[in-house]
Amino acid sequence: MSDRYEVFLTCPKGLETLLAEEAGGLGLEDVATQVAAIRGSADLETAYRLCLWSRLANRVLLVLKRFTMANAEDLYQEVLAVDWQEHLAAGGSLAVEFSGHGSGIDNTHFGALKVKDAIVDRLRRDSGQRPSIDKINPDVRIHLRLERGEAILSLDLSGHSLHQRGYRLQQGAAPLKENLAAAVLIRTGWPRIAAEGGALADPMCGVGTFLVEAGMIAADIAPNLRRERWGFSNWLGHVPALWKRLHAEAEERAAAGLARPPLWIRGYEADPRLIQPARNNIERAGLGEWVRVYQGELATFEPRTDKGQSGLVICNPPYGERLGDEASLLYLYQNLGERLRQACLNWEAGVFTGAPELGKRMGIRSHKQYAFWNGALPCKLLLFKVQPQQFVTGERRSAEERDVEPVAAKPAESARLSEGGQMFANRLQKNLKTLGKWARREGVECYRLYDADMPEYALAVDLYRDWVHVQEYAPPRSIDPDKAQARLLDALAAIPQALGVDTAKVVVKRRERQTGTRQYQRQAAQGQFMEVTESGVKLLVNLTDYLDTGLFLDHRPLRLRIQREAAGKRFLNLFCYTATATVHAAKGGARSTTSVDLSKTYLDWARRNLALNGFSDKQRLEQGDVMDWLAADRGEYDLIFIDPPTFSNSKRMEGVFDVQRDHVRLLDLAMARLAKGGVLYFSNNFRKFQLDEGLVERYKVEEISAQTLDPDFARNPKIHRAWRFGL
Structure with a gap:
């Protein structure tokens, strides 16, 4: 076998340049990069050193042969020509991995099968023995890469991927791979900071991957020092004496590094369930004396600043994938920026994020950005110098200076708003000044403050006592999604400042065109119900779990009308939803109430609303398709309320x-169920709805839409249309 080899190192996409620098420093020569890999020339000692010391590579592949091929038979013959007795004992085990396509091979499984067949046939021909297949822990792992008609046949020296260091047996919901975490640390300048005796803090450390990788860099510990099984362990070309010498040198370096006074490396994590897994990972990495983890929210994060200590703050905030994440993530990034400005002056910071637009909301200018990939997700590393000249903050104003009465007593910390954000804040304050007076005078706790008043900010903003419920209307396809997202973030930044609310009490949802029962489907599972009052009636709302909250604010006048007219009446509520109108009817003295809906979930909610007000005995709750129920019912009612959905195609009903x-x-x-002298109220929110003229001829019909809009919906008269029917 040759004394020098062509070596391929694979890595996550985006790490090629960093890996080339690292591999060159470890002795790889003639280094060249390609997508998700580098290649170069090395002797066996260098190849071993790359396995042991590379913090960035996934695999180290020793090239056995390059060849061109036109078809699967060429592939078989070229692999058959290799003297496999130099690499694998005849009775040993192997695994084959195949990547690429072309030359008549469009299926990687088929390509791997041809390679395996050639190796097995050659060993059986030469020795009379057949090797076995072991995909998990083979004696040798063979890799063939096919690209543009050229095949590269390699031996995998790594075994399992090098990012699997062995310390992280427990992990959180979305952990970074260890080599990606190491790359982020290297890009932030941590090796330099560590060499200068700097500190490191991760305020959202999860299970501690950044902390462990930082500790290993600082203590000069080879990332794969503790690995016991390698891809070369049973390779016949393996030179154990050479490997033992390199491994012993690495152990000496680690011992010397750990004997030095430990650097200050600390992690903080809000989720108590992750604290012990993080500590376990740290102990397994041998860094128990160097790294500490504490439970704490971002707001309580305190870096070490005694004796002029400075260093690096590193974190990987959540990216946000669920409905309503925009608000919580925006405020998380704002709080992170605020904490850096308040507690980390003269430190450096690196924020690794899949939502780089949120980094602009931190109130600190990023002086450098690097593109990365976290799997298939494009990400950026934002670098900051926490110095006053980099801050982008505005003056804080009190509620008195804003000339509005705040919704909550606790004002949010304010950062300077964009021009559009300030315009949006001004509109909210103007609306609050007017509608707030009306709401206080009428005793209204829940009302709409803003409803796409400014076309570029297509939101509905509703107040539920001291909570803010925000619905974003899906922008038309003609609007640039990035621009729409930026406007949303501007608005979300403005809301706490304009209204003086705690950021934790802002809930955001995205409303798109609804089909079927989608608007009623569960979006989350927090189960947090809040009690609100409306004209002496107590109602339960849920701001987080569903697209709608359980209380249609625009129907407030209709509910109050029903309450005024219900005394002694038999009341029927069709498509009752959470039966808020039924509670009002019962409060108004209805002789009986009947409420019909297809959803068991909402009927349970209705039952809770009724019980909350002390009503239960005479209140019927019927589960069923309204049309079928009406066709079968023979009851008579004095007061009927119908507010149907625009569309419904529930699995529980036939048709649409x-x-x-x-x-x-x-x-x-x-x-047909309305008693003589009775009244039926019909409402719906389909904007193109046209009432059939034949109904006007058969019944007494009066459109009352304008009478059913309170001041908070006066700006949007198309929110619903309503009619009064009589016989």
């Missing part, structure tokens, strides 16, 4: 309900 198509049959069925 379409309010425009089906409203005539619905109203005819309901009017």
Whole structure:
């Protein structure tokens, strides 16, 4: 076998340049980069050193042969020509990995099978023995890469991927791979900072991957020092004496590094469930004396600043994938920036994020950015120097200076708003000044403050006592998604400042065109219900779990009208949802109430609303398709309320309900149940709805839409239309 080899090192996409620098420092010569890999020339000692010391590579591949091929038979013959007895004992085990396609091979499984067949046939021909296949822990792992008709046949010296250091047996929900974490640390300048005796803190450390990788860099510990099984362990070309010498040198360096006074490396994690797994990982890495982890929220994070200590703050905040994440993530980044400005003056900081637009909201200018990939997700590393000249903050203003009465007593910390954000804040304050007076005068706790008043900020902002519920209307496809997201973030930044609310009490949802029952489907599972009052009635709302909250604010006047007219009446509520109108009818003295809905979830909610107000005995709750229920019912009612969805195609019903198509049959069925002298109120929010003229001819019909809008919806008269029906 040759004394020098061509060596391939694979790595995560985006780490090629860093890996080339690292590998060159470890002795790799003639280094060249390609996508997710580098290649070069090395002797066996250098190849071993790359396995042991590379913090960035996934695999170290020793090239056995390069060849061109036109078809699968060429592949078989070229692999068959290799003297496999130099590499694998005839009775040993192997695994084959194949990547690429072309030359008649479009299936990697087929390509791997041809390589395996050639190796097995050659060993059986030469020795009479057949090796076995072991995909988990083979004696040798063979890799063939096919690209543009050229095949590269290699021996994998690594075994399992080098990012698997062995210390992280417990991990959180979305951990960074160890080699990606090491790359981020190297890009932030941690090797330099560590060499100068600097400190490191991670305020959102999870299970401690940044902390361990930083500790190993600072203590000069080879990242794979503790690995016991390698891809070369049973390779016949392995030179144990050479490997033992390199491994012993690495152990000596680690011992010397750990004997030095430990650097100050600390992690903080809000989730108590991750503290012990993080500590276990740190102990397994041998860094128990160097690294500490504490439970604490971001707001309590305190770096070491005694004796002029400075260093690096590193973190990987969550990226946000669920409904409503925009608000919580925005405020998380704002709080991170605030904490850096307040507690980490003259430190450096690195924020690794899949949502780089949020980094702009931290109130500190990033002086450098690097592109990375976290799997298939494009990410950026934002670098900051925490110095006053880099700060982008504005003056804080009190509620008195804003000339509005704050919704909550605790004002949010303010950062300077963009021009658009300030315009949005001004509009909120103007609306609050007007509508706040009306709400206090009328005793209204929940109302709409803003409803796409400014077309570029297509949001609905509702106040539920001291909470803010924000719905983003999906922008049209003609709007640049990045621009729409930036406007949303501007608005979310403005809300706490304009309204004086705690950022933890801002909930955001995205409203798109709804089909079927999608608007009623569960979005989260927090189960947090809040009690609100409306004209003497107690109601439960849920701001987090569903697209709608359980209380349609625009129907407030209709509910109060029902309460005024319900005394002694038999009340029927169709498509009752959470039965808020039923509670009002019962409060108004209804003789009986009947509420019908298809959803068991909302009928349970309705039952809770009724019980909250002391009503239960005479209140019927019926689960079923409204049209079918009406067709079968023989009851008589004095007061009926119908507020159907625009569309519904629940699995519990046959066919699809379409309010425009089906409203005539619905109203005819309901009017057949209306007692003489009774009243039926019909409302819906389909903006293109047209009431059938035949209904006007058969019944006494009066449109009352304008009478059913309070001041908070006066700006949006198309929110719903309503009619009063009589016989």
